[in-house]
Amino acid sequence: MKQTKTYLSKTVEELKPSGIRRFFDLAAGMEGVISLGVGEPDFVTSWSVREAAILSLEQGYTSYTANAGLLELREEIAAYMENSFGLQYSASNEMIVTVGASQALDIALRAVIDPGDEVIVIEPSFVSYIPLVNLAGGKGVTVQTKKENDFKVTPAELEEVITHRTKAIILCSPNNPTGTMLNEQDLKSIASVAKKHDLVIIADEIYAELSYDEKFVSFAAIEEMRERTILISGFSKGFAMTGWRLGFVCAPKELTEAMLKIHQYAMMCAPTMAQFAAIEALRHGNEDVNEMRKSYRRRRNYFVQSLNEIGLECHTPGGAFYAFPSIERTGLTSEQFAERLLVEEKVAVVPGNVFGQSGEGHIRCSYASSMEQLQESIKRMKRFLEREF
Amino acid sequence: MQLTEKELEIVEILEQDARTKIVDIAKMVNISVNEAEALIKKLEESNVIVQYSSIVDWSKISGHEGVTAMIDVKVTPKRGVGFDEIAERIYRFKEVKALYLMSGAYDLSVIVEGKSMNEVANFVSQKLSTLDSVLSTTTHFILKKYKHDGTIFEQGEKDKRIVVSP
Numbered sequence: 001m002k003q004t005k006t007y008l009s010k011t012v013e014e015l016k017p018s019g020i021r022r023f024f025d026l027a028a029g030m031e032g033v034i035s036l037g038v039g040e041p042d043f044v045t046s047w048s049v050r051e052a053a054i055l056s057l058e059q060g061y062t063s064y065t066a067n068a069g070l071l072e073l074r075e076e077i078a079a080y081m082e083n084s085f086g087l088q089y090s091a092s093n094e095m096i097v098t099v100g101a102s103q104a105l106d107i108a109l110r111a112v113i114d115p116g117d118e119v120i121v122i123e124p125s126f127v128s129y130i131p132l133v134n135l136a137g138g139k140g141v142t143v144q145t146k147k148e149n150d151f152k153v154t155p156a157e158l159e160e161v162i163t164h165r166t167k168a169i170i171l172c173s174p175n176n177p178t179g180t181m182l183n184e185q186d187l188k189s190i191a192s193v194a195k196k197h198d199l200v201i202i203a204d205e206i207y208a209e210l211s212y213d214e215k216f217v218s219f220a221a222i223e224e225m226r227e228r229t230i231l232i233s234g235f236s237k238g239f240a241m242t243g244w245r246l247g248f249v250c251a252p253k254e255l256t257e258a259m260l261k262i263h264q265y266a267m268m269c270a271p272t273m274a275q276f277a278a279i280e281a282l283r284h285g286n287e288d289v290n291e292m293r294k295s296y297r298r299r300r301n302y303f304v305q306s307l308n309e310i311g312l313e314c315h316t317p318g319g320a321f322y323a324f325p326s327i328e329r330t331g332l333t334s335e336q337f338a339e340r341l342l343v344e345e346k347v348a349v350v351p352g353n354v355f356g357q358s359g360e361g362h363i364r365c366s367y368a369s370s371m372e373q374l375q376e377s378i379k380r381m382k383r384f385l386e387r388e389f
Numbered sequence: 390m391q392l393t394e395k396e397l398e399i400v401e402i403l404e405q406d407a408r409t410k411i412v413d414i415a416k417m418v419n420i421s422v423n424e425a426e427a428l429i430k431k432l433e434e435s436n437v438i439v440q441y442s443s444i445v446d447w448s449k450i451s452g453h454e455g456v457t458a459m460i461d462v463k464v465t466p467k468r469g470v471g472f473d474e475i476a477e478r479i480y481r482f483k484e485v486k487a488l489y490l491m492s493g494a495y496d497l498s499v500i501v502e503g504k505s506m507n508e509v510a511n512f513v514s515q516k517l518s519t520l521d522s523v524l525s526t527t528t529h530f531i532l533k534k535y536k537h538d539g540t541i542f543e544q545g546e547k548d549k550r551i552v553v554s555p
Contacts, residue, residue, distance in 0.1 A: 024553040037553035044546060127555045176555075298402065298417040305416045348552055371406075375413070 011134055018127045019354030023338065027348040034377045036365040037348040039176065041321070043240040045277070046288045052280035053244075053273045061272055067264040069097025069248070070275045076282040077248055085208070085218045087231075089250040096256060096263055097270045097278075101206040101234040101247035106132055107266075108202050108230040108249060109168075111258040113138035117167040119202075122153045123356025124324070126176045126204070138167070144358035147326060150315050151178040151358075152186055158193045168200040169193075171219060174207040177355045177364040178324040179300075179317020184217045191222045202230045206247070209238025209289055211319040212297040220250070227252055230259075237320070238289055239281045244274040296321050296368065303367040303374050310382040321368040324352065328361040330389045338363055340388075345380040390435060395420060396428055400437065403429075407441040444540050448533075457486075457502050457531040458509045460517065461495040463524040472496060475522040484512050495527070506530065 006013070020037075027033055068074060074091035081087040089095050098104040105128065113119065113136040121129045123142045130140035141161050145151040158169070171190065173182040182190075194201050203219040220229040234247025249259060263269075300317065307314045307325045314325035327337045334351035341347050341363075352359030367374060392400065398418045402409055409417075415425040432438045447455050464475050472490050479499060480488040487500035499517070503509040509528070518526050534542055 018555065020553055020555050024551065027552045033552060035550075035552040038550050039554040040550055042548065042550070294398075294401075298398070301419045302413060302416040305419075350553060371409070371413070 015131050015134060020127060020350060023350060027342055030346060033346045033348050034373050035348040036369060036377055037350045038366050038368060040242040040368065041237060041240040041292065042368045042370065043292055045241050046285055048284055049277045049281045053277040056273050056276035061276060063272065065269045065272050065275060067260060067269055068095065069270055073097055073275050073279050076279055080282050081250060085221060087218055087220050093253050094256050095248055095250045096260055097275060098247045098249055098263065099267060099270050100236060100245045101204065101232050102128060103267060104232040104247045104249035105204065107259040107262045108232060109133055109136040109138065110262050111255060112168055112200050116165060118163060118165045119167060120158065120161060120169040122171065124151065124177050124352060124359035125356055126172055127354060129170050142356060151175065151180045152182060153190065155189050155193050162197050166197060166199060168202055170202045170204060172204040174211055174319025176207065176320055177322050177359065179320045179322045181211050181214065181216065181318030183214055187217060187219050187222050191225050194228060195224065200228050200230060201225065203232065205231060205233045207237050207320040208233060210293060210296060210321060212300060213318050230255055235278050235281055239285055240292060241281065244277055246270055246274040246278050299367045299371065299374060306378045310378060311385055321366055323365045323367060324362050325365065326362055334360055334363055341381065341384055345384045347377050347380050390437065396432060399428055400432060403438060444537060446542050455502055455504055456506050456509055457500065459529045459531065460499040460501060460513060461527040462497040462499055462517065463495045464497060464522045465524060467522065475520065478520060479517065482516060
């Protein structure tokens with residue numbers, strides 16, 4: 001029999017669909033579900049920001065912008081990075097406004113990876129890292145962090161997987177899915193490894209605004225690290241602007257110019273109205289961000305303490321809006337747990353194994369939900385645990 | 390009065406939802422239940438938290454819709470007591486829901502609620518404008534309440550997020 005020819009590239013054929021997809025399909029069809037599976041803020045974008053975008057449309061700003069983004073926005077970003085994180089990046093040649101942090105990640109990886117280069121991904125990790133490394137022609141090499149270390153990577157764990165092909169490490173702090181935030185000390189220990197092996201650090205700092213106990217420190221602020229850091233951030237999480245698809249990447253000139261080449265051919269520029277919205281967010285959004293941060297912190301405190309009370313052991317996450325409790329005592333795999341919790345109690349969480357092998361035995365719960373929903377979900381999870389285990 | 394960070398948080402939580410349970414408040418600000426109880430008591434006793442009440446949309450209750458008027462009042466302040474004496478004379482009326490001393494074209498802003506326009510009109514003509522220090526009144530009736538004390542009356546915003554996302 002004649003074999004049907006596939007038109008697909010090998011790379012794409014070998015990409016695994018995200019485990020989140022299956023869960024989405026399962027939960028989307030059900031009524032009365034409380035979802036703790038959402039990876040985005042529960043706030044609607046501030047009205048002043050939305051209004052600024054409306055105004056830009058009314059005024060007819062509907063054309064392309066410069067490839068790197070509106071200069072006005074880049075200048076605001078430069079000021080923001082300096083004031084908030086003590087970082088100096090030139091608006092003219094060290095940053096690019098991108099379509100979400102996701103696109104920033106994509107151009108960063110494509111700018112540094114040669115075929116066969118290895119990129120270290122620290123798991124549990126955001127689901128896009130390895131597929132994006134693969135699409136850029138690289139090979140993702142995972143490091144499994146441990147619950148006992150609050151899912152922080154150790155230099156020894158990094159050293160173990162570094163080879164002569166290792167090109168970069170992707171760091172995500174505060175972390176999705178674990179909520180772990182790396183402090184200055186942690187960053188310094190990673191920095192020494194990066195320096196020793198001359199590695200690029202791709203620092204995904206999209207959750208930088210959402211740190212609750214200690215002040216957030218950017219990897220680029222660590223001594224001698226700026227030159228080897230590609231810093232990725234954006235407006236989605238801190239400013240509650242996920243749907244606007246607006247992020248940015250900051251890096252030394254040479255790296256930025258390389259990324260800009262990819263960006264100008266593959267994307268041209270980020271959406272113009274979203275860029276106008278972002279200018280307003282940076283100029284006047286600070287108070288809203290503070291309010292949202294406070295609100296997340298309260299909900300984190302409530303939720304994490306309640307999880308521990310009902311017997312789901314959980315470290316206190318320093319940032320983002322995820323709790324990553326252990327479900328090991330139930331004897332179920334994280335997929336079994338999540339599926340039964342969804343079917344029996346209509347609470348949607350994301351099984352930890354979709355974030356990598358070391359996520360097994362855990363579930364990711366987003367506490368970016370109203371207090372009423374969080375209270376109800378705790379009640380349901382408690383009932384589930386008492387009935388079954 | 391200087392509040393600690395925890396006290397400030399408690400005030401904010403209760404201002405948003407006065408029915409938040411003490412056990413939950415304790416968790417939210419990371420203190421013990423006893424501590425939370427003591428702090429709330431202190432805030433109540435020092436009159437920082439003045440009262441717990443509900444925001445009611447009376448326009449939804451047939452026969453109790455009522456009317457609200459905002460009245461701009463010009464008065465003659467008195468030596469020694471300024472506006473305080475006349476303010477007190479006005480706010481003691483139970484019809485008066487709020488009273489503010491204003492800068493600008495008039496002196497006092499009086500918010501009055503009544504069952505009908507007639508009732509409010511009677512209050513203004515018989516009680517308010519007949520007070521000695523009152524020089525003039527301008528009454529504005531409220532036609533519709535969209536937002537009151539930070540609360541939007543018609544809450545139309547649903548959670549529009551997809552149920553599971555990375």
